[in-house]
Amino acid sequence: MPPSYQVAQRQLFQYPQEKPSSRSSYPTFLSFQDSALLQLKWAWRGLHDAFRWNVVFSVVANDPEIRANIYKSFLLNTLSLTSVYAFDLLLQPLVHDQQKWLHRNIEWFYQILWLLPVVGLSFYLNMTWCSVIAKQTYTLQHGTRAAAQSQPATYTGILNALATSAYRGVMVFTSVTVSFGLRNIPFIGPAIGFLFICWVDAYYCFEFVWIARGLSLSRRIRHLEERWAYYFAFGLPSAAVCMWGSALANGALFALVYPVYIILAMHARPVPLDPYNPSPQVTNSTDNETIRHPSPLVPIRLPIFAPVMWLNDLIIKALSVGGGSTKASGSRRSRALSDPTESIEEGSTSAIPLRIVRPASGRINIGRRKID
Numbered sequence: 001m002p003p004s005y006q007v008a009q010r011q012l013f014q015y016p017q018e019k020p021s022s023r024s025s026y027p028t029f030l031s032f033q034d035s036a037l038l039q040l041k042w043a044w045r046g047l048h049d050a051f052r053w054n055v056v057f058s059v060v061a062n063d064p065e066i067r068a069n070i071y072k073s074f075l076l077n078t079l080s081l082t083s084v085y086a087f088d089l090l091l092q093p094l095v096h097d098q099q100k101w102l103h104r105n106i107e108w109f110y111q112i113l114w115l116l117p118v119v120g121l122s123f124y125l126n127m128t129w130c131s132v133i134a135k136q137t138y139t140l141q142h143g144t145r146a147a148a149q150s151q152p153a154t155y156t157g158i159l160n161a162l163a164t165s166a167y168r169g170v171m172v173f174t175s176v177t178v179s180f181g182l183r184n185i186p187f188i189g190p191a192i193g194f195l196f197i198c199w200v201d202a203y204y205c206f207e208f209v210w211i212a213r214g215l216s217l218s219r220r221i222r223h224l225e226e227r228w229a230y231y232f233a234f235g236l237p238s239a240a241v242c243m244w245g246s247a248l249a250n251g252a253l254f255a256l257v258y259p260v261y262i263i264l265a266m267h268a269r270p271v272p273l274d275p276y277n278p279s280p281q282v283t284n285s286t287d288n289e290t291i292r293h294p295s296p297l298v299p300i301r302l303p304i305f306a307p308v309m310w311l312n313d314l315i316i317k318a319l320s321v322g323g324g325s326t327k328a329s330g331s332r333r334s335r336a337l338s339d340p341t342e343s344i345e346e347g348s349t350s351a352i353p354l355r356i357v358r359p360a361s362g363r364i365n366i367g368r369r370k371i372d
Contacts, residue, residue, distance in 0.1 A: 042230045079118065084115065091110065133262055134262050174311040201239050205262060234270075238257055
């Protein structure tokens, strides 16, 4: 082969310049065993935070305002529990198999004339006292200035607080509805309903913390669903206590322990800080920048409250629509009525800044699409 031909061939063919390989941009995953072990560790952390009774005793002993509201809540909810079990254990056996109309219907009279008013009053007063307990506990942790900024005493702040309370009532109703629906599923219904109640209890225990820190509803739901193992374990003790009686008895039991778990939630430290990079291994500068996602076989986010949010949207739309002559006017009125609630749940009110771990660059979405 002539030398000139070889030179010409070398000039025509050139190896491509070295570029960053696509392998380096491929996401790095933890193994299934490591991901599952992390979830178990986070669940253990949640269970540990739910049993830090020494923190509760210290807070109650050192603050007279919290102690007074705890005592009032305990006495009133004890009265509710006594009223519930007084009929089940004393009155019902006496009127059992009685033929007289009054004896057969004494249960309805007892519930309507005494039990429901007592439980309803207990629920209202308990929420008021729990708000005071949560505010005072938050003040002890972060100071009076932070507590004042979390709930500004303005006309707009009062309206926002009322709208938040109304929306909270809607969410309580939809959560109870979903819980009853899950329990009626054949075979697996009771187990699924119990799992759901664990997360619902944890949500309401942490709700005061999240609202004080300025998290909107979508961010609160996302925060819990991305840390599902921790919050399941945190809500497990209260759910286990409140599953053995009737609906009214379970509600009274939860109201009895609710102030305690508010204090525990204020002092809890949910984990992980970053669910999408839960276990960064710092070995050198290069590995420190590597994002290690959990295994695709272990979900990062569970859509726990998807049915609840769907029912919330239906109820809000049903309350917003009506009275309009045309579709356009109905849409405008619906938007006008939902604006206050949407502004609160989107976090537009004044709030305490919260340090949040932002998603790192190059992060991918795994599994179910995020819904904010």
